[in-house]
Amino acid sequence: MGAMRLTDGGLETTLIFERGLELPLFAAFPLVEDDAGRAVLAAYWQPFLDLAESHGVGFDVDTATWRANPDWASQLGYDAARLRAxxxxxxxFAxxxxxxxLDVRVNGVVGPRGDGYVSGEEMGAEEAxxxxxxxxxALAAGGVDQVSALxxxxxxxxxGFLHAAGEVGLPALxxxxxxxxxxxxxxxxxADAVAEVEDRTARAAVGYLVNCAHPTHLDGALTGGPWTERVVGVRANASTMSxxxxDAAEELDPGDPDDLARRYVGLVERLPGLRLLGGCCGTDLRHVGAIAAACLS
Incomplete structure (x- = not known):
C-alpha cells in the first residue's frame, strides 16, 4: 500500500442526513446517470480531495457502487445490461x-449481497x-485501479470476491x-476471518480493512500477531452504537470527531500496516479532517 492515504467518509449518510437526498435502498449509484446527480457527487468529493492535497498525501476515490449488485439493483428496476452500464x-465519473x-487512485467498490449489518444466508465461495x-x-471496464469489497x-x-477479482486481474482489498x-x-x-480468507485464496488480497464499526469495537479483536500487519485500512463509523x-435509529449520530481521531492514532500504533484512513456511516469532512490532523501531522 505504500505511504499513508486518505479516503472519504460516509457518502450515503452524508447525502441523506446532511444534504437531504432520498437514496432508496441506501443506493447512491443512480446519481451517476444524470448531470444533477453527478454534480451532487462532485460537490461531495471535492472537499475531501482538497483535504488530501493540503496534507500532501494520496487519495482513494470510491465509485458510488456499494449497492450496484444484482440483488439490490433489481429492486430499483435495473436489468443486467443497465447495471453493467x-x-x-x-x-x-470517479x-x-x-x-x-494529487495522487488519486480509483477504487471500485463492491458491496455485500446481503444487507451489510447481518450475515443472513451465506453463499459458498464459488457462488460468491x-x-x-x-x-x-464492469468496474474494470470503466477503468478502476483496484476493487474493494466493503x-x-x-x-x-x-x-469468492477475491476469486472474481483474480479472474479479471485487478488488485483487490x-x-x-x-x-x-x-x-x-x-x-x-x-483474526479467524482473515486467516480463513488467506488460507482459501491462491491470489491474496492486497490487504484487509475494517469498515462500518467504531474503533472501540476493535478493542478486543486486535490481539496482536502477524495477521494485524495485513490490516491496511480503517473506515470507522462515527457512532459507538451497534x-x-x-438500524433502528431515526436520527444520525455524528459522534465526537476529535475523540474518533484520537482513537485512530491508537489504531495506527497497533496496526503496523495501516495506510488508508477514512470514515464510514455518520462521518463527514469534519471527522476525516480531524483524523488527518491527528495522524498525518
Missing part, C-alpha cells in the same frame, strides 16, 4: 475527479465469485465489518 459509468497535483464477477468486470459479514463471500465484540456479524473473530441500534 451504470457500474462502468460510475468508474468513469476517474474524472482526478487532479494532476459468480455473483460478484459481473460487477468486478462491509462483508462472513469470510466465504470475501473468498477485503473489508469486513464487526459487531461491538470485534466479531463479524456471523460470529467469526476478525449495527442493530444504528
Amino acid at each position: 451504470v457500474n462502468e459509468e460510475a468508474a468513469g 476517474r474524472s475527479l482526478g487532479r494532476p497535483s 465469485a459468480a455473483y460478484h464477477l459481473p460487477q468486478v468486470r 462491509t462483508l459479514t462472513y469470510p466465504r463471500e470475501a473468498v 477485503v473489508s469486513f465489518t464487526v459487531e461491538t465484540d470485534g466479531r463479524l456479524p456471523n460470529g467469526t473473530p476478525l 449495527h442493530a441500534e444504528l
